Amino acid sequence: MRPAERAATTFAEVHGRPPVGVWSAPGRVNLIGEHTDYNNGFVLPFALPHRTAVAAAPRGDGQLVAATLGSDGALQHAAPVAVADLEPGRVTGWAAYVAGVAWVLRDQGLLAGGADLVIAGDVPTGAGLSSSHALECAVALALLGLAGIEVDPAEDAASHPTPTSTVPASPTPTSTAPTSTAPTSAVPSRQEIARWVQRSENDFVGAPTGLLDQTASLCCVEAHALFLDVRSFETEQVAFDAAASGLDVLVIDTRANHSHSESGYGERRRGCERAAELLGVPSLREVESAGLTDALARLPEQLRPLVRHVVTENDRVLSTVALLRDKQLAEVGPVLTASHVSLRDDYRISCLELDVAVDAALAAGALGARMIGGGFGGSAIALVRSDERESVERAVLTAFAERSLATPRLFTAVPSAGAGRDQ
């Protein structure tokens, strides 16, 4: 059963009435553009078919009552909390992701009141595939839906033309989106909702993440990657149909999740902010690749690799977009591998499992491979010829077994639809 059906069925069992609606949001793969979002740079994610669904109905007593269906089929209930009492620190664990979104929407004056929520999903957790953002985005759409607000379909954005060009690509995406963070109309844009979800994650949950994951979950469309310029918030849906080119994007969930991932993320982010401050620019986005050598010379040694990664990674996103526009998908491979080398050697956020995955995939013939997400565990991707996918998979499994590492989970990622209403 799909997550939306599971959520609706479980809702009816628990509450003895059907939900008013079911909304769902996907996890994501970031094709390229890692640790660039909080530096106001470029990212290029696409949505996974894996989704988190929220079946919802209003409550008259102002309480937020949430339950989530685990992969084992067991239902976990969060302690009910009054919407009026929500404040950072009040709710912890998985329920904080739900309550944080309600807290932001309450502040925006967009919460109808209390709600019963039943959650079901199949986005792998702890895999760096953005399961928490899928949850937050689905909750945001559900709570807005209960307030009578249905966002416009993300597909509208896919109809914008994507001009053909060769490297270097135009420096910004070609279609525009609002840059304001304040609600400007009764129906908020998907980008505005992404910013609210980021606020709930940063200020309520306490994770200093950027805008990549929420925007991907909300704004991606089927068969496309989303080219996002975080500085201007301009977006472009770039056609990305690997299968039509005889290619697969293989996801390798290493099942590793090292304990320093949160502190490591925060340290990198603070390092980038310090470097921007020393360079006298609002963010590292302002550092052009032509001026990189000069910029590095003005920085203390320990900050240089961080800046080198961010600046070169922004360039790699632009190169990838140009290649996708030109339908040169196989040529993206070496760009992905260069991203991994930069994340491993300059940003220093890879780990044994991610390096084994990337190295084994490349040795078995993958066109390119890299770690994705925050780092220190989670998933890698490999761009492989479809007829070589199985041999690459076998090589990766063997490499993990030889090192006595946990068996990775492997699947092919197909660019899928963003968040929306299911029922």
Ligand code: GAF
């Ligand atoms: C995590 C964060 F949530 C994103 O904002 C982004 O910084 C990513 O790591 C690294 O690119 O997924």
